[in-house]
Structure formats: structure tokens, C-alpha cells
Amino acid sequence: xxxxxxxxxxxxxxxxxxxxxxxxxxxxxxxxxxxxxxxxxxxxxxxxxxxxxxxxxxxxxxxxxxxxxxxxxxxxxxxxxxxxxxxxxxxxxxxxxxxxxxxxxxxxxxxxxx
Amino acid sequence: xxxxxxxxxxxxxxxxxxxxxxxxxxxxxxxxxxxxxxxxxxxxxxxxxxxxxxxxxxxxxxxxxxxxxxxxxxxxxxxxxxxxxxxxxxxxxxxxxxxxxxxxxxxxxxxx
Numbered sequence: 001x002x003x004x005x006x007x008x009x010x011x012x013x014x015x016x017x018x019x020x021x022x023x024x025x026x027x028x029x030x031x032x033x034x035x036x037x038x039x040x041x042x043x044x045x046x047x048x049x050x051x052x053x054x055x056x057x058x059x060x061x062x063x064x065x066x067x068x069x070x071x072x073x074x075x076x077x078x079x080x081x082x083x084x085x086x087x088x089x090x091x092x093x094x095x096x097x098x099x100x101x102x103x104x105x106x107x108x109x110x111x112x113x114x
Numbered sequence: 115x116x117x118x119x120x121x122x123x124x125x126x127x128x129x130x131x132x133x134x135x136x137x138x139x140x141x142x143x144x145x146x147x148x149x150x151x152x153x154x155x156x157x158x159x160x161x162x163x164x165x166x167x168x169x170x171x172x173x174x175x176x177x178x179x180x181x182x183x184x185x186x187x188x189x190x191x192x193x194x195x196x197x198x199x200x201x202x203x204x205x206x207x208x209x210x211x212x213x214x215x216x217x218x219x220x221x222x223x224x225x226x
Contacts, residue, residue, distance in 0.1 A: 004157075033213075042201065042216035045156065058213065090157045092214075101148045103214060105157025 001054070002026050004106035006091050012112045013081040021076040021109050023091030032074040033058070034066065036087040042091060049074055050096060053077045081113045118202045123221040128218070132189045134220050136202030139183050147178060147185045151218070152203045157202060189222075197224045 027030065033048035035058075045058030048066040054101045063085060065077040074093075078085060088110050094103040119137040128131045138147070146165050150158040162169055164185070166177040175188040189196055199219040 035216075040218070041220045043214075045213055045215070048213060059215075092157070101146060101163050101214075103158075103162040105159070108157055110118070 004091055004093055004104050006089075006106035008108050009107070010110050012114065013078070014114055015081060015083060017081050019078055019081070021078070021089055021091075021111075023074045023076065023106060024072050024074065025074075025091075025093040025104070026061045027104065028071060028073065029093035029094060029104070031089065031100055031103075033070065034064070034074070034076045035087075035090045035092065037090060037108075038087050042044075046076065046089075050067065078111075083113045086113045087111060092112060096098065118204050118217050120200075120202050120217065120220045123223065124213075125223050125225070127193050128193055128224055128226055129191050132192050132222060133223075134187045134189075134200055134202075134222070135186070136204075136205040137184045137209055138202070141182050141204050145205045147176065148203045148214075149174070149176065149187050150214075150216070152199045154169070154198075158216070160202075161226065181213065192222075192224045194204065194224050195226070196222065201203060 001003045002024045030051045033045040034046040037043045044060050045067040046064050047103040049055045052068050055066050066085040068074050088108045090108045148163040151161050151162045152158040162174050162176045166178050169176045178185040199221050201216050202221040203214055
């Protein structure tokens, strides 16, 4: 049971480039989400999904797209990278319902945009 | 979602009990209180969750007074490995899905 996995661990992009951050979980969780964490700050919710085919925006969705074609995968796409998107990105998952407060986080992807 | 206020940082010696208090004056009737722990370069990890009174697990205790406007996370006999950032979250909807809102947390430094 690998839990929540994220790839890549590190990434450097130039301004204007696009890329996809991968997230997968093997716990059959319905709920998945993406957060970003800037240095010295808490986590901010970007997008989330309550099941395959269903996604919604969080606090800071601009510049990011998501899709959820399977229960296991929830990729985050940066459309046109900007230096303001330099951050650490965390993916998380949880079951729906009464246990949904206990989210499982991946190890993170450290992204630098130059 | 209810706003939370917690100390920016705390220091402790190894072996002491550490209590981190979180203020959440506008907590709603259906809101739960949840605490997460984050080590450097790692994702947050769930510690404990409660609604009222006291909750205890193998890691920590959570004390919630009757008015629920604050809560206290208690870590018994901390060790160096408890050095981390601790987040207090309020407003978790346990009926469907939980959109967690993290503040800046409390940075706990444990020394010998």
C-alpha cells in the first residue's frame, strides 16, 4: 500500500512553459485535492475532487487545471508557468463522509519557475 | 470557515508536556476541530480530531471547553522528533468532503 504518490519530486520550469504534476493514491479514496505551500506559509487549496468526473475550485485555482478520469489519479496541470507559482505542491486524499477530516498527504513536488 | 488563531512558535525541552492553544471564536455548531503535524519537506499528517470535551489517542490529547471557542493540543513528554509545525483547523464538514483550510500553524522547537 503506497498511499499517496507524487511525481516528480522536483521540477524547474521557465516562464510560460506548461507541465503536469502527477498524483495517485491506492486507497480507493473518493476525495482528492491539491494544495500549494509557499515558504513559511500554510497550505492553500487549489482544486479538489469528490469522485471521478467531478472537480471544483479551491481558494487559489487561477493558472491551474485538473481532471479526474479515474478514482486513483488526480493530475494538476500548470497552463503557462509564472514565477508566482514557485511553491511546494501537495496532493491529498481521503474517504468521503465522517472520516473525511483525516486526509493523507503525498510527499510533495517542489516547483521552481524562473 | 471559522478563522483560527494560534501562537506562531513555541519552544520546549525534551521530556516536557507541550500545550498548544488554538482560538476559534466563530466556530459553528457543526464544526469539528482537527490538528495536523508537518515536518520539514513533508506533507501534513493528521494527529487528532474532536468535537467537544476531551479526545485522546496514542499521539496526543485534545481538550475542548464547553463553549468550543478554543482548543488545546497536548503532547505528553515531547522528544526532539516532535519538532514540527502544528496546524489547528476548524470547519470540517464530515458529512461529505472536507475542504481543509490551513493557517500558518505553530512552529514547535524541542531541544535537549
